Amino acid sequence: MKPNIKNIAVLTSGGDAPGMNACIRAVVRTGIYNGINMFGVLQGYQGLISNNINPMDARSVSNIIHLGGTILKTARCLEFKTDEGMQLAYDNLKKHDIDALVVIGGDGTFTGAKRFGEKFGIRVMGVPGTIDNDLYGSDFTLGYDTAINTVVEAIDKIRDTADSHDRLFFIEVMGRDSGCIALRSAVSSGAEAVLLPEKDTSLNELITQLETGASTKKTSSIVIVSEGNKDGGAYDVAKKVKERFNHYDTKVTILGHLQRGGSPSSFDRILGSRLGFAAINELLKGNTMQMVGLRGNDVQTTSLEDALTTHSFKLESDLLEMTKVLSI
Amino acid sequence: MKPNIKNIAVLTSGGDAPGMNACIRAVVRTGIYNGINMFGVLQGYQGLISNNINPMDARSVSNIIHLGGTILKTARCLEFKTDEGMQLAYDNLKKHDIDALVVIGGDGTFTGAKRFGEKFGIRVMGVPGTIDNDLYGSDFTLGYDTAINTVVEAIDKIRDTADSHDRLFFIEVMGRDSGCIALRSAVSSGAEAVLLPEKDTSLNELITQLETGASTKKTSSIVIVSEGNKDGGAYDVAKKVKERFNHYDTKVTILGHLQRGGSPSSFDRILGSRLGFAAINELLKGNTMQMVGLRGNDVQTTSLEDALTTHSFKLESDLLEMTKVLSI
Amino acid sequence: MKPNIKNIAVLTSGGDAPGMNACIRAVVRTGIYNGINMFGVLQGYQGLISNNINPMDARSVSNIIHLGGTILKTARCLEFKTDEGMQLAYDNLKKHDIDALVVIGGDGTFTGAKRFGEKFGIRVMGVPGTIDNDLYGSDFTLGYDTAINTVVEAIDKIRDTADSHDRLFFIEVMGRDSGCIALRSAVSSGAEAVLLPEKDTSLNELITQLETGASTKKTSSIVIVSEGNKDGGAYDVAKKVKERFNHYDTKVTILGHLQRGGSPSSFDRILGSRLGFAAINELLKGNTMQMVGLRGNDVQTTSLEDALTTHSFKLESDLLEMTKVLSI
Amino acid sequence: MKPNIKNIAVLTSGGDAPGMNACIRAVVRTGIYNGINMFGVLQGYQGLISNNINPMDARSVSNIIHLGGTILKTARCLEFKTDEGMQLAYDNLKKHDIDALVVIGGDGTFTGAKRFGEKFGIRVMGVPGTIDNDLYGSDFTLGYDTAINTVVEAIDKIRDTADSHDRLFFIEVMGRDSGCIALRSAVSSGAEAVLLPEKDTSLNELITQLETGASTKKTSSIVIVSEGNKDGGAYDVAKKVKERFNHYDTKVTILGHLQRGGSPSSFDRILGSRLGFAAINELLKGNTMQMVGLRGNDVQTTSLEDALTTHSFKLESDLLEMTKVLSI
Incomplete structure (x- = not known):
């Protein structure tokens, strides 16, 4: 059954990763294309707490696909780890009638999103955005x-x-x-x-x-x-x-x-576009508490639970072997 | 049963593609690492016919991984389409006791390789090197x-x-x-x-x-x-x-x-390295008349027959749909 | 005698040239550093006519030095060639008490600026911004x-x-x-x-x-x-x-x-910074109806009259001779 | 009176600087254009001592103008500071009948060249090649x-x-x-x-x-x-x-x-071409013991004596002032 979602917000959190802007653009435009009102949260979870939440239209993400960094900024936010901080964040989302949240970031970001979703029942979809490629559930993370x-x-x-x-x-x-x-x-x-x-x-x-x-x-x-x-x-x-x-x-x-930093590669722009597009579509299908990721050439979802607790050794073992052979 | 292979030659043919040098380096060094004598053929099939075939050691592929183009050059070669041309090519290979050939190129290259392999029983392994990404059997071709x-x-x-x-x-x-x-x-x-x-x-x-x-x-x-x-x-x-x-x-x-042209991206250098590494390993395992390619994140082989006759529509349909949504 | 200048506006006109943003930044910050109120005009002369004139502070030119294009936009403006258009432009400048204008552009831009300055006595300083390097009075133009x-x-x-x-x-x-x-x-x-x-x-x-x-x-x-x-x-x-x-x-x-397009080279960022810095300083010294330019390694002024009427052959003759010798 | 020069050698010494290859190309081709036999010395002064001196033709400098580093390599060479080392170097030059030497490098390079020229009367022309821009006599050094x-x-x-x-x-x-x-x-x-x-x-x-x-x-x-x-x-x-x-x-x-490292900018390629072209022309005019350099937009010569002993403060004072104003 499709959920009744009217307003969705998007934020970026943790270290910047090239491709985040491509992803924000895809999230915002896919939402608008589907008749959703879209909002951008500035400076990650800090912006939720301080109500730095603004409507975004299709033009507000024009000419950003090629930019490094994130137009929504990121910030460290200790306060979001407290119950009071989370409550403030939730209250602010409610002021804007926001039904769901797309969070772009790494494991710290997802840990916060998971707790927040569990605590308040807000719908959450994660996008793996980190240059380190250290998340389970996506062969490549955004920016890598x-x-x-x-x-x-x-x-x-x-x-x-x-x-x-x-x-x-x-x-x-x-x-x-x-x-x-x-x-x-x-x-x-x-x-x-x-x-x-x-x-x-x-x-x-x-x-x-x-x-x-x-x-x-x-x-x-x-x-x-x-x-x-x-x-x-x-x-x-x-x-x-x-x-x-x-x-x-x-x-x-x-x-x-x-x-x-730096302008994202084509690969990261396409990955950001795909994952942003998928994040909205998954929310509209009724999914929540998940992360969209790339597996092989397909976009698939992983539960935030699995993304956070599965410790996969992501080093590509054939490459490790190759370094010895090819540097003779 | 492992074949008795002592000498392998590598050539590039068709349009240049960034990453060809990374692949040549991997072919040469993987061969040498496995005790094979390696040879480079200049200007593609033309070099086979004119016996422009030279031994290569590990140092001869130093400092080329980052270069666009191909150090082995490519050339158009109508003569290789004739029986006389093929015979000359084969005779020259035999002068050097070459047992197997790695060909890096597109479908024209593979068509020639397939006929040549069938006609003379020479072992052949193809690597998809073309910026157009128009070959069946590899999600990404070298240079794309x-x-x-x-x-x-x-x-x-x-x-x-x-x-x-x-x-x-x-x-x-x-x-x-x-x-x-x-x-x-x-x-x-x-x-x-x-x-x-x-x-x-x-x-x-x-x-x-x-x-x-x-x-x-x-x-x-x-x-x-x-x-x-x-x-x-x-x-x-x-x-x-x-x-x-x-x-x-x-x-x-x-x-x-x-x-x-241009210096190959990291993706193409890794792809070239992987496919070159695999090409030699497949030959040493006894495989022939195949192409190594990337499927998902794995290197897999496809028969030259299939690579040449399967007409897959390689346009990514989700991207086609996304262009409309994301350019609103 | 120093003029009594309190408010200065800056605009870009004609084709974009990389380095224009570096120049805008220098103009705005040098003005503010000297106690002037600074204004930016959007879309060149069209913005004067439609009163698209906004105050700029030091922060409004943050993080632009590396961007191609111009944050002030440019536009073609036939209306500025008419007396009515010029009058509208002047009236709008007066609404903001603007005493002087910095125009960044090519010869079309300077032709307009010269007429405007002569007609209304408004102080004008030109900065040569064009990739073509076709202006007399500056060895290098911005963007070249x-x-x-x-x-x-x-x-x-x-x-x-x-x-x-x-x-x-x-x-x-x-x-x-x-x-x-x-x-x-x-x-x-x-x-x-x-x-x-x-x-x-x-x-x-x-x-x-x-x-x-x-x-x-x-x-x-x-x-x-x-x-x-x-x-x-x-x-x-x-x-x-x-x-x-x-x-x-x-x-x-x-x-x-x-x-x-493209991010400006270091040379163009320095040139833009120097010329923008000089443009304000020349206005504050009382100069007007001039263009600042680079001659050798020094910033010097040329009258707009000379910049527009001197037809110098700017091709570097030693380079022309060298092309023959060096391409043997 | 024009000197009787038939053979000229070129070397690079000290730290690499982008543009050295453009300069080598210009030196070699300008020499050949003027009927001179050209030689390249590998690894700087070390190559003179070990007689690593090879003839160069117009094709030997093809496709190098865009490459970083130097195809002639550089090396540290303590031995050239000794009388024995210098004698060996001179003897080797004589074996090839070399009449003049173009040295591309920084002040260490010129110090050696000056002593060598004084000691043996060999004709010497210096080209300032160092990213540090710390030589008197050229507003810009190669690579800066x-x-x-x-x-x-x-x-x-x-x-x-x-x-x-x-x-x-x-x-x-x-x-x-x-x-x-x-x-x-x-x-x-x-x-x-x-x-x-x-x-x-x-x-x-x-x-x-x-x-x-x-x-x-x-x-x-x-x-x-x-x-x-x-x-x-x-x-x-x-x-x-x-x-x-x-x-x-x-x-x-x-x-x-x-x-x-890195591919030289257009500015450095032109500078290298100009200075290499001038170095040969100055030698052919009979000049020696000098450095060619860029002053304003002109190529001029400075004696090696002056280049080495004049301690100019090369920091551009207007830029120093500007950093304060423009970073408000």
Whole structure:
């Protein structure tokens, strides 16, 4: 049975991810196309609490599909973790007669959405928006493809300068718990080695690998280091390698937040459009407390419960194997 | 039973596609890693005929993963369609004791490979390398993702200048028989309309759509035209629209061959690496007369026979539906 | 003697040029820094006539320095050429007590500004904003550097695919009367030939040049064609060359309006910042009816009279000579 | 009187700079155009000592104008600082009858070239190739424009994510002794503050500036830090600011060597072409022991003596003033 939904709000929360604007555009226009009144919440859950909720029409999302960041902003919001904060948020939604909420973000965002939905019975649909690709239920999260392309373009530039035998480049990329960005970046850039949070790579192993490269006349070596790597970030690893291997000239790049920005790739724009389109359609079909995600080439739903509690190892194991074969 | 393969050659044929170099690198290094002697054939089938076949080592594919085009070049080769040409090609392969051939290209390439394999019993493995995404057996062909990103970046720039009410931009993209580039580009760039070879779009329909846009205060309109569109290319369509709708200022861009070039996206580098890696592994397992392709997130094989004779409609139907909803 | 200026308005007019937003930002913030009330006029002279004039504060130009296009929009405005239109414009300026006007645009813009300033005594300062680099008084106009970079990136991609002996690429770039974009693009991209509006290049000469290239084993040839070239645009030239030289495979790209867009280069952002900063400072010093421009590395003023009537041949003659030497 | 020059060699030395390949191409082709036999020296002065000197023809510099790095490589070479090393280098040049040397690099390169020229009477012409823009005699050095664009594109991405009130981004850019990259990057990216090696900026001053920004509702703040800044690099400064200003969330990016790479901008390709063209022409006119450089829009020569001993403060003072006005 189709629910009686008249007003839907959308918010973005957590770290920015390229493609969020494409998704907001799809959510708003798909809603309007289906006769729904659409609202945008500024600064994530903080905007719910402070009633920063505004009507959106089809033109309000014009010319945003190509923009990085999110026009709805995000913010950290501790208050939404309290009962009082949630109550305020709910009261504000009711002022606008809002029946359902689309939340775009990562696991922190979904945790809040799930509690909120359970507590007040408000309909909720999640869209996985995070560059880290660390959510169960979607093979690719929004922003992941763009972030990898950003990293790879940076490494391409470093490679231009890397043509001497005795030089080692250490590049730190995002990923506290997830090595997804690091692994795909390593394969795409032809890096000589990659250090991931999910794996204990001994320094000895790395050094052996670098020495093998040197002996086969590689002109340079690039090592990708996840920020969550167990032996420390790029600076720490570079220092330790230098101690053991002092004829090497070591250079460090920390990409930092530039990985969160930039115009989204085509892949992320299409993913954002698809997931936003699906989020509204699922709500209109009566679904709630779920996340829309990409599996293979299809959009499918996963319960927020499963998305939050299933700890899948998302590292692509064939890529991990390939890094060794292809960097000989 | 594993075949006795000692020497493998790789060639690229047909139109260039970004990611071909990543694939060549993967083919060569995976072969060497497995103890095979690897050879590169210059200028496609022409190089087989003129014996332009050279040994490749791991270093010969260093620093190429990020380059557009193909280090092995491609060429048109009518001679390979003749029995004499094929015989010359085969004789040259035998001079180098080459047991198997990896061919990277599109359907023309595979047609040649299939005949060649059938005629001489040489082992053949195909890799789908074409920006058009028009092959059965791989959801994405090598170069397609990069080509779309190239188109989308171009349209983003056009959008910057498109802020007046009475201006229409017509952008012609590649695709004689396939609207894949046009469709994904349209969704990614938020185009107002898209004309595809697979669909008869009446001019009336387009004009109605543009008028609706104008009435809802769209500040500009972008129309993507596949080169294979039935009403003609971008110039022709612009002219016809102008005749009917003369208060519009129409502007035309023909992207042309720049869509074939450029540094491959991360997606295409990974795809090229995966398919090259798989191509060698499939040959070593004893498979032949097949194409490796991406289905969902997995690499799978399809017989060349099927790849060439199955005419799948590869346009993503959900995207086609979405273009209407999302461009309101 | 310093004038008593309290309120200044800024507008952009004519074709968009990357860097206009950087300039608007500099104009607005420099004004505010000096205690002036600043106003933005939307859609150029049309906004003066329709009183689309709004106060701007320092925050209203935040996060725009990197954007292509112009946040103030531009529009064609025939009405401003009439006495009635000018009177309306003046009356509207007076409603806001506006003492001076900064106009960013090309020669059409300056022609209007000069008449307006003469007629009503309003203080006027021009900033050369046009990708064509066709104004006297500034070695570089705003947007020119970005446009060339855009063209060059496109040609780089085409070059990736250009590795066969018998292929000719014709790329049409902007410039109805000025070959500046074409010439710098040709030198930067290593093009084999360039056809400019300022020069009568016989087809025979071009063909001779291409034949010489072929005989010296050039693997491909790229010809840049200004849209204002006397033998026609890229399509026409390609057709004529093909007739004479039929073993060549000719390919055409028409870049069109994408040359007007894109995020401005650092050079254009600095130029826009400098010229905007100078425009306000010149007005505050009491200067009027002038244009600020870059000469060598210095910002200097030129009277609008001189900017409009001096017909300088801006093609850099050393570059013209170099194209021949460097494309051997 | 014109010298009798028949053979000229070219080398690149010191840190890579984008545009070096454009310059090598211009040197080689201008030489050949003038009937000179041209040679390329691999790995800078090291290649002179180890006789890594090869003939170059017009085709050997095809398709390199757009590539970052240098096809001739660079290397550190302590041996060239010794009399024995210089003697070996000279002997090798004589083996090839080389009459003159074009050296592309920075002040270390020129110091070596000057001593070498004085000692052996070999003709020498320098081309300023360094991203740091720290040489007297050329307003812009080769690679500087590209490096700034690289930095600015990185900061643009960071800005996408910077929309919260309490976030500070510290971006470290190259420049041990020269703040040129930092200053132009700061103006181009609209940074809130910039810390330069040439200036003692007290931490108090920076904090005051950031607090002012906060009070005027700036949504974020970006601080550019030269690696040679007296209070330390970006990490150190971020740490000190955090101690004093603990409600701020500070984020650090270290761009590192990616600033040396990348496809050269049009400006650097033209500059490289011009300077390479001029270097040969100056040698053929009989000039030696000089550097060619860009002053205003003209190519002029400076003696190596002056280039090395004149310590000009190259920071553009108007830009320094503008950063304060424009970041209000």
